[in-house]
Amino acid sequence: MESNHQGSLKGLRILDLTHALAGPFCSQMLADHGADVIKVEPLEGDFFRKMGPFRADDQDKFFGGLFQSCNRNKRSISLNLKTELGREALLELVKNADGLVENYRAGVLEKMGLGYEVLKEINPRLVYTSIRGFGDRVGGESPYKNWPAFDIVAQAMGGWMGVTGMDADHPVKVGGGAGDTVSGLFAAFGTVSALLHAKNTGLGQYVDVAMTDSILALSEIVVSQFSYLGVSAKPVGNGIPGLAPFGTIKVKDGVIAIAAPHDPQFHLLCDLLGCPELKTEAKYLNEGLRWTNHLELNAEIEKYSVLKTKLELKELFGGRVPFSPIYTGEDIFNDEHFAARNMLPLVDHPGTATPTAVPGIPVKMSLTPGEVRVRAPKLGEHTREILNEMGWDNQRIAQLLESGILYAA
Incomplete structure (x- = not known):
């Protein structure tokens, strides 16, 4: 039985208006499994590009290791959405998109005239996914809706930090950006679920994901102990209450x-x-x-x-x-398990001659496996290519590049 290495989501186009980690992680999962993910960046780029680590010989300090780890398999177009022509370009992209993922603060895109209510009039089958610290109106309007949030905030309020560590006086966050990646996982699941519904009905919808909700959803000990016993769970180090050793x-x-x-x-x-x-x-x-x-x-x-x-x-x-x-x-890179499971694939890294490893794809599918096909894109690397696909001629693109509406690598 032959497999299809183009992925199970081939044929879907996702517009990625995200930055940092939660949103890019969500859209990367879709890209890994074959979706054409177009990363729409401002002219200054996703600020995560400037985040290390960087190699000692790296000549490109605008393409850090963290950006590489959550933006592979994507194409990049750079638009100035603060201008009317830049917004018009995005609206043209929306017409033929299946989904859009964003993680701006609540209300930002609405103020630009690019909120869901506007976009669904252009494309009724569009699945619009937002990831915010405390969600948006669709899932229930939080009193904290307009609060900014990072990973540690979600872990603290969602319940993890209160049960992680050796004692209550020294709470500890889970290593890595779990508040971001967990919410990215839920957002990817919600997006694919809504895309299946849109395929069956022709109707898109708003997918509202809160980072704090995502952490709470995985805080089963916190919820069950208080719900059943009225007791707030406390840190138990590396153990689980009731199990020993x-x-x-x-x-x-x-x-x-x-x-x-x-x-x-x-x-x-x-x-x-x-x-x-x-x-x-x-x-x-x-x-x-x-x-x-x-x-x-x-x-x-x-x-x-x-x-x-x-x-x-x-x-x-x-x-x-x-x-x-x-x-x-070092142990992970030397263990044959991760090699056998292709969990450390190599990709090129701009600015350095040596390929770099990125985290692999954990979901293994027998007929339509995902694949790490290409590195993360340079800023605006595919601006011309994407606009040409939309039918824009090179003269029009050149004029917009000169006027600061677009950027192309």
């Missing part, structure tokens, strides 16, 4: 993560570590008792685990007990 333990050369809370797993763990007597000790006889005495249990396990290295434990536990060393970036 579950978390991190010390080993000879560092720390590992381990999860063996159920009887068969726990018994096997004890046998492999050489402490079978723990299986029959009264305070560890069942899952409930192990959680009640989890601090003491961890200390007992560590008496044996500190005698072995991570590599020795990998050979001992691998395929038997759920376990992993705490990986660094």
Whole structure:
């Protein structure tokens, strides 16, 4: 059975009026699976272009590593939407688009005459997706609708920071920009769902995603404990209430993560570590008792685990007990799993001669697999190409370039 490497979303055109991480991450997912994503940037470009990391020999300081990581497989057109002609160009693009994704602050595009109510009159089948810190009117107007937000704000209000860390006095955000990427994931799901509806009915719709809502949707411990018990969950370090052993333990050369809370797993763990007597000790006889005495249990396990290295434990536990060393970036790049799954594909990077790795595509599809086809675009790299496709002649494009309405790389 042959596969189609053009992706399951081939034939769809998405206009990407996003910046930073949440919006670009959403539209990149669509691009990875075949959609023609046109990144519409202001003349100064997405400010994320200036964010590192940069290599020492990099000659292009307007194309950083973070931008590369969330804008691959896209084309870039640069328009001055503060001008009438720039807005007219966008409206022409909207006529033949299937979707549009934006993450400006609430009301910004409406003030420009480019809000959903205007665009749906031009293209009734358009799926219009917005990602904001606290959403927009469609999903329920938040009192914080006009507040700016970043990843840490969403994690703090959505519930994650209140349960992450070793204690309540030292809350910790989840590493990386999860407040952005999680909302980008939900926005991509919502966009594809609405696109399927539009295909079946010819009617587009507004998809309203809030970063804070997205974090709350994945805060099952916070919601369930308060809903059922009236208790606000507290940080429990790397564990989960009710499960033990579950978390991190010390080993000879560092720390590992381990999860063996159920009887068969726990018994096997004890046998492999050489402490079978723990299986029959009264305070560890069942899952409930192990959680009640989890601090003491961890200390007992560590008496044996500190005698072995991570590599020795990998050979001992691998395929038997759920376990992993705490990986660094170097460990990830050296592990054969990520190579086998093509999770670190290489792309060209403007300004440096050496290709760079970007995070791969986690959704593997047998017939229509996604693919990292091309690097992120330079600012306005496809301005002429896209406008030519719309039927604009080169003379008209040249005039608009000279007048500061457009920019082309």
